[in-house]
Each structure stands twice: as structure tokens, then as C-alpha cells.
Amino acid sequence: xxxxxxxxxxxxxxAGGKKLLFDPFITPNPEAKDIDxxxxxPDYILVSHGHGDHVADLLAIQKSSDAIxxxxxxxxxxxxxxxxxxxxxxxxxxGFNFEFGRVKMVNAVHSSTLPDGSxxxxxAGFLLHLDGKVIYYAGDTALTYDMKLLADENxxxxxxxxxxxxxxxxxxxxxxxxxxxCKNIIGMHYDTFPVIKIDVAEAEAKFVKxxxxxxxxxxxxxxxx
Numbered sequence: 001x002x003x004x005x006x007x008x009x010x011x012x013x014x015a016g017g018k019k020l021l022f023d024p025f026i027t028p029n030p031e032a033k034d035i036d037x038x039x040x041x042p043d044y045i046l047v048s049h050g051h052g053d054h055v056a057d058l059l060a061i062q063k064s065s066d067a068i069x070x071x072x073x074x075x076x077x078x079x080x081x082x083x084x085x086x087x088x089x090x091x092x093x094x095g096f097n098f099e100f101g102r103v104k105m106v107n108a109v110h111s112s113t114l115p116d117g118s119x120x121x122x123x124a125g126f127l128l129h130l131d132g133k134v135i136y137y138a139g140d141t142a143l144t145y146d147m148k149l150l151a152d153e154n155x156x157x158x159x160x161x162x163x164x165x166x167x168x169x170x171x172x173x174x175x176x177x178x179x180x181x182c183k184n185i186i187g188m189h190y191d192t193f194p195v196i197k198i199d200v201a202e203a204e205a206k207f208v209k210x211x212x213x214x215x216x217x218x219x220x221x222x223x224x225x
Contacts (some may be wrong), residue, residue, distance in 0.1 A: 001131050001225045005217040006040075007032035008053055009140070009188045011159065013225075015131040016100030018043040022126075022137055022159075023054035024061050029192060032219050038064045044098070047071040048139025049112035050078075050120025053192070059084065070103060074121030078114055092122055101130025106150070108141035110167070127153065133225065135159075136180060140189060143172035147179035155182035157225050161189035162203060163196030170203045174210045186215045186223065 004012045007029045013020040021042035026032045037057050045067045047055060055075075062069060062084055069079060069087040076089030090096065095104035104127040112120035127150065128135040136150060136158040160176055161167035167189050168176065177185050185207065190198045200216060207214035215223050 001133060002222045003186065003225055004222040005186075005188075005219055006035055007219045008192045009048070009159075009161065011137075011186075011188070012040065012042065013128075013135070015133075018100040020100070020128075021045045021061065021067070023048055023139070024057040025053045025055070026057050027060075028052075028056050031192070035220065037061050041065045042067045044100070045069045046103070046126055046137070047075055048108065048125060048137070049110060049123035050075055050114035050118070051112065051140070052115045054140070055115065062086070070098075070126075072105070072112075072121035072124055074119055075114070078118050078120070090124075092124060095127075101128060103128055106136075107144065107146045108139045109144045109146075110140040110142070133157070135225070136182065138176070140167045143168045143176050143179075145179070147176050151179065151181040153180075155180055155184075157184045157186060158182045159186045159188050162187040163190030163192075163198060165195045170198065170206055174206060174212065177210070177212050183211065184213045184215075184225075186217070 001015045008025045009023040011022045019042045073089035076087040079087045090105045106125045108123040108125045110123040112123045114120045125138045133156040160173045162173045
């Protein structure tokens, strides 16, 4: 199983014989200018919430790939208004068995409005069981006690935001790794905008000091999970 980083919170996860793309925000990101979004061809696109830095390329990639979009029910309804009916709407606490594995939608503490001002429902994270591993994709979120509910899920890896300002920062992400009982962390949602710039070396040192295996891949880089 491997994951590839495409900037901000956009990752491809290849597992269960399928390609899962998370929160596609690529073309507006100058750091990802060399990525051809139409070459990605995901089978599924998982959307944590409706902000532009998570859905900017959603419609274009779905139309070129015919991917199934997994998202909160309100975003699925919004997609229908844009002529996309290939969406699987969910809600917080619910799970579903897909052909690649099981996805459960879990709580995130953030906001969610779509680029045209439409309400995006509640923000969410995803708990995935696939290829014998358990993965947590937190989406945009604050540190929350609800994360403790994941402590007994035997997580193999977790994607956590670390950029601060809009989400939790490095220190809270380290606390979150304790809450969820996971020592393998992939950082996301940092450095894209001035207000979420971080000192990468300092962040890595803090995670290492806490005994956490932290991965901060470069755009286009893959990590074996």
C-alpha cells in the first residue's frame, strides 16, 4: 500500500486494487503546478469538507475519471446540482463497505462552506479499513476529545493537519497522535499559504522527540504504508 502527496491535504492512497484520492486541491496551488490532474484517474474521491482548498479540482477530476465521490450528504446533494450523480453521501458515525474496504465517517471540528456559498454540511474525517490496515484521515480539524474514540482501532497510519491557524498545529497534532494511539503520522495542511507556514525541521524534531514516526513528503513523493 502506498500514498502519494499532491500538496495541501491532497493524497492518493492505492489499496484494495483501487486508487483513492483525498481532498483534491492541485491546480490553484503553485507548488503543484507540475501535476496533471487528468493523469491521476482515481476510482474514488474522498472529500472531508467543502472549502475551496479541498474541492477546487473535484468537479474536473470526477468528470475526467468518473470516480465515485465519498462525502457528507450535503456535498453529495450539491454535486447532483452540478450534474454529478456518482456520489455516495454519508454522515458522521456511519460506515459503508465499499469494494476496496470499509469507510466510516468520523467527527472533525472545523467549518464547511462550498466555494459558491452553499452549505457543506458538517466537516468530517475518515476511518478506513483496507488491505489489512487501518488508516485515519483527519481532514481539517482542531484537537478534539472525540479522537480518543479511535484509540482502540489499532491504527496503522494517520494523516493529521499540522499547519495551525485554520487547524491544529504541530503541538496539538502530537497530542492527537496520543489520543488516537498511533505513532505513524503523515502531516498535511501546512506551508501552502503564508499563515500556515511552519518550520519543517523544528516540526520533525518535535515529533521525533515524542517518539512519533513522522512523514512530511514532498509534492509528488510516495510513502509506503
